[in-house]
Every structure is written in structure tokens, then in C-alpha cells.
Amino acid sequence: MTTATAELAPERSLLPERSLLDVWLITIGHAFTHWYPATFYLLLPLIGNELGLSYAQIGSILTCQYIAGAISNVPGGILVDNVGRKGLLMAISLFWIGIPYLLMGYTDAYWLLLTCAALVGIGNNLWHPTAIPLLGNLYPARRGLMMSFHGMAGNVGDAVAPLVAGVLLTVLTWRGVMAVNVLPGMVMALLLLLYFSKPQPGDERVGGQRSAKSAGDILRSFGALLRNRTVLMLSVGSVFRSITQTSLLAFLPLFIARELGYSAMWIGACLFILQAAGFLAAPVAGHLSDKMGRRQIIVSSMTMTAVVLLFMALAGRSVAFVFFIAFLGFFLFAIRAVLQAWLLDATPREMAGTGIGFMFGMQSIGAAIGPFAAGVIADHYGLAATFYFLAGTIVVANLFMFFTPMPERGGEAVTTKAATT
Template sequence: MKASFPLLRRRVLRPDPSNAGMWAIGAGHAVTHAYTAALYLLLPFIAKDLGLTYSQIGFLLAVRQFMSTVVNLPAGIIVDTLGRRNMFMGISLLGMAVPYLAISATSAFWVLALCMALLGIASFLWHPAAITSISEMYPASRGYGLAIHELGANLGDTLMPLLTGVLLGYLTWRQVMSATVAAGVVLGVIALQTVIRVRRRVEPAANAPPAAGYLTGLRTLLRNTNLMILALVSGIRSFTQQGLQSFLPLYLVNDLKISAVLVGFYIAVVQVSGMVATPIAGTLSDRIGPKRVATAGMLTTSLAVAAFAAFDLGSAFVAALALVGFFVYSMRPAIFRWAIGVVPRQYEGTTVGTLFTTQALFSTLMPLIGGVIADRIGLIAVFYLIAASLVVGNFAMLAVPDLRRPAPTGEIAKG
């Protein structure tokens, strides 16, 4: 048992130069999340400047999530059938930058809604191309690669609240958004060039199945009970994350009257905890199976969210946030590792698209429901809703066996 810990430490803490492609993909993921993380922290200040209600804020966030729902499954199918993963990742990065700049220049609510829709399309277009790239380029360490991908998201989600909170002390929210785009374009170009260079040294993936055969397999895929349950669980996890991202800054600013810098720090606590958790979770998913990791994450997150909603934790509030961040982000690489382990390789892109479709559906509902609850009952009630949803997810996971290896093509329908 003791011998396993040095191995785990090496896998988690020491990047291998041969893994440059997965780290570059993780960096690109960090850029897409940095845009979103800055936007969530800026929302209270945008709302105050433009006179928006909680319901209007919820509507804007729901528009973004709904458009991601529309694009997710088709994007996964296109990636599986056409390939061109580098191109799709590049479109995603550019598609984030343009509407972000437009938001910084407008005060019209419906222009904001249009820009949020474009952000939803671009940000979620990233995932099918990026995740299947990792699976193709690093088939022996997919769990670890997915954890690095998630680590990039955590890094963007961690640094941007801190940086945004500091910048708001000197710049307007519009200027902060413009500066974010400038940095994002530079980092995105570097990351994409690295991925292109590494992919040239990788054996080409197996040819995609013919269109007719693919559609037949897709219909069978959607009857895979295990995959459908995992898609539901992934949606519930996203419901939780979306609720925290959307309403925690509003709660800290409007209810607790905390300054922008301190809000940035609190949000960063959540993200740093997630950043620590994801490579550990990915490695453990490869070694002991993803079910144990995902179950532990969902149960602990529900208890932590309920605790800081129900009790005045005082100085322990930061510890509760850290616990929430650690476990809510540990679930994602485990769930994705679990899901791509129950389908054939040629359907991985569609599997990713399926999971992100349910995530986007649940993320669309969260700000709509949460906004109405916050207006009518209070922001604290939103966190009780989050805790209750996680309990449902825990029960759903009990029905899925801990499958670690990809299923043969003939076993696609087994559940």
C-alpha cells in the first residue's frame, strides 16, 4: 500500500514532458474558463450598473446554457465523423473572445443576451474536440489526461476571480473585460500551436464508421442505460457547479456585503481546492475505478453545501467553501472517465456531447429556478436546492457498475 503513494505523487505533481499535448489542451481549457470566471465575478457590478434583477441575471445565464445545450450533441457527432479537432478548438477560443468584447461595449439587455448565447456556443464547442483529442493522443492515461483538462479549467476559474477582484479596484468592469480578451487571445494561440505540433507525432485515429453505421450505433448508444444514468449524474453535478458560480458571488456581495477583492479570494478558495482535487481524482479513477471517486465527491459536496447554508460557520466558512470546491470538481473527471469506459472508442465524441448536453440542460434550469427563488425567498434558499439535488445524484449512481475499460463495439447496448 505504501508503495502506491510515491507513484500517485509522481503522477499528480510531476508533469511529464511527453504529455505536452494534454497540458496544452488543459491550458486552452483554462482560457475558456477564465472568460467565464471573470464574467461571474463581474455580474454583480454589471447588474448594478445596468439595473438588472436576479431574474434578469438568471435569464442571461440560462440563455448561455441553453445555447450550449443546442450545440453539444451535434458538436460531438461532428467531431466523431469529421475529425478536425484542432479547428474546432480554435473556433471555440475565437468564439469566446468576440462576444466578450461586445459585452464590454454595450448596455442593451438584448445585445447582452445575444452575446451570452454566442458565448454558450463557443465555450461548449471546446469539449468534444478537446476531450477526444486527449483520448486519442494519450489512450493509456485517459483518466489522468481528463484530470489535467479539468485542472486547466480550475486554474482559469481560480486565477481570474483573484485577478478580476484586484483589477476592479482600478478599472471599470468594461475595461476588465477588454483586458481579459487581450490575454486570452495570446494564451490561446500558444496552446493551440502546441497541440498542433504534438498531434503531428501521434498515430492517426481509426477511421470513423460510415454514416449509416454510425447512426445505427448512435441509436443503440442512446439506449445504453449506464450511459444515460451517468449523463443524468453529470447534469446534476453541473447543476451544482452552475448554482455556486452564479449565486455565490451575488450572495457574498449583496447579502454579506463583502468587497470585490475578498469575493475574488473566496471564489478562488473554491477553485484552488478543485485544482488540487482534479489530478488526484483522475489518477484514482484510473487506479481504483471512477465510481468510488464520484460517489465520495457527490456525498461530501451535499453535506458541505447544506452545512454552510444552515449554520453560521464564522471562520469555518472558508473551510466549508474549500471542501465544496475540492469535491464538486473531483467528480467531473471521474464521471467522464466512467462514461467513456462504457462505450466504444469511435463513439467517445458523441458520449462527451451527450454528457455535456445534459450538463447544459441542468445548467440552463439552475439560473432560471435559482433567480426566481432568490427574488421570492432569498439567496440562501438556492443552496438548499443544490444540496437536495446532490442527494438525488447519489442514489442514481448506485445503479451503475464501476466499469473501467472501454466496451467492445458489440457491447454498446449493455447496461
């Protein structure tokens, strides 16, 4: 095999093969990073009613969370790339997400809700730059599929949490649900901490190598990453997709509650349908992207997402609106893992955490803009108008994906090119 051929071949994992227990722990932990906010989305109508908040004020709670996320994502990714102890970082992330949600249940102050939301945004940004590159390095030839497993766990958390919260609301107040809700994630954080209590072989090798980098080396590597057109196009496109997803998760429960008049339990059931459809779609999309290419799967799914959102806007208060929820979940959530796999394909291995952190930071910008913008639209034109807005943002995201160049798989070519720049 020639040197040129070797550079273009998919990389071998930096980490030794491990038992599937590692994969299970990481994916279940990811489910709980979604469990907390999924419960919070369901409770937002109740919180808004009790505190007398406008749609814009409700959206601003999520905006604060994602502004903090946008600021902290890249530093979090750099931290992951230059410090080992992946299990410790994942455990800290779960603690850091859960505790602010617990505190929200004990306050009537709007400013404290905003502060806790910002803390959640910071904690959440430790998880993805840690877990996603770890899984990608364990299974480099099956990145799309492995990212889909990780994403499916997020769908499980998003789907089951509203159902559980809806049932709990029949016997507890929203504040009681917030208190009970924190317990499963804390248990999972302890399991991660115990299982990864000692530095893992991959941490010693990878973390030790990267901890020797100077600040100048880190800045130069980050600059090379920013010159990577694939990474930039994916990240900017993800901003608009994030506007769509985050605004939908914030205002879909509000529409179902206030326009359709459904109870909390039925709202939870609708959100379960949304996420369950995404759960079914994720492994299919991940596997097909490994075989057919990332762009084809993403562009097709985003196109269908825009079409379904338009039909939902036209359906208004009819029963057809609920019918479209499953189709929306199938196409919208199918591609989260494919986007992450595409970014890992384009990112040098030693910059994987920073690359994921950068993309999630850009997504946080979109997530910060989306709920507030959708809230303003809902205040002025009604909740149904937000679905036209979201259809437009996913179309813009799709344009970026269509023109994104395909990298060589594994990021080896990117590494070589960056080194010679």
C-alpha cells in the same frame, strides 16, 4: 490471449505517443475556456447593479448560454468524430468563447447580453468533445489521471481569473475588465492554431476513417450510444450535478457581495479558494478512481458536497460560511474528471467525441435550468435558501451515480455489444 480476453482489455491508443507539449497546450487551452466565464461570474453583481437586474434576470443570462449549449453539444461532438483538425477546432472554440464576452462590455441592452451568452454556449461546446477524447486516447490506461490534469487546468482558470479581475477592478470598470480579459485566450488560440496547423497523424487516421461514414451510419451509432445504460445514467445524473455547480458559481459571488458585504477583491479571493481546493482534489480523485473505481470516488464526494452545502445554508452570514467554501470546492470539483473518465470507459472509441458531447449537452440542460431556478428561489426566499436547493440537487445526482452500472474499461465490450444489437 483469447479473443474474448482481448475484447475486455484496455484499448491501445489510436494516436501515436506525442511530446508532452501537446498535453500542456491542451490543458492550458482548457484553462482559458474557464477563465472567461470565471471572470464573468465575478462581474455579475456589478452588471446586475448597473443595469438594475433582478436575481432571475441575472440567472437568465446563464440560462441562455446553457440552452444554446444543450442544443449544440451533440452536433459538436458528431462534428469532432467525423472531422479531423483537432487543433483548428480547439482554436475556433477559444475565439468563439472570447469574442462574445468582449462584446458584452460594449452594451447596455439586456437582449444583447442574452445573445452573447448564447454564442458563448455554442463556442464552448467545441472544446470538450475535441480535447477530452484526444487526451483519453493518448493515455487510455491513465484516463482518470489525464482527465484530472485537464480538469485541474479548468480549476486554475476558474481560480486565477477572479483574482486577476478583482485586482483589475481597482483601476478599471467592469467593461474595461471584459475588454482586457479577452486577450490571453486569443493568444492561446493562435498558439494552438500554429502548433496544430497541419493535420496530425491521429487526425489523418481517425478523422479519415470517420469522415467516410454516411448520415445513416452516424444516426445508427448515435442510437446505439443512447441505448448504453451507463452513458444514459451518467448523463442524466450530470444534469443535477450541473444544476448544483452552475447555480453555485452564479450565486455564491452574489451572496458574498450582498449578504456578507465583501469587496470585489475579496470575492475574487473566496472564489480562488473554492477553485484551488478543487485543483488539489482533482489529481487525487483521478488517480484513486483509476485504482479503486469511479463510482466509489464519485458517490463519496457527492455525499460530502451535500453535507457541506447544508452547513453553508445553516451558517448564513457568519464567518463560518467562508470557512466552508474550501471544503465545498474540494469535494464538488474533485469528480468532474472522474465523470468524464467513466463516460470514456463506457463509450466506443469512434464515438468518444459524440459521447462527451452528449453528456455535456445534458449538463447544459441542467446548467440552463439551475441559475434561473435558483434566481427565482433567491427572489422569493432570499439568497441563503438557494443552498438548500443545491444540496437537494446534488443528492439526486448522487442517486443516479449509485445505480449506474460499471462498464468494461476502454469501451471495447460496449463496442462489441452495440455491434451485435
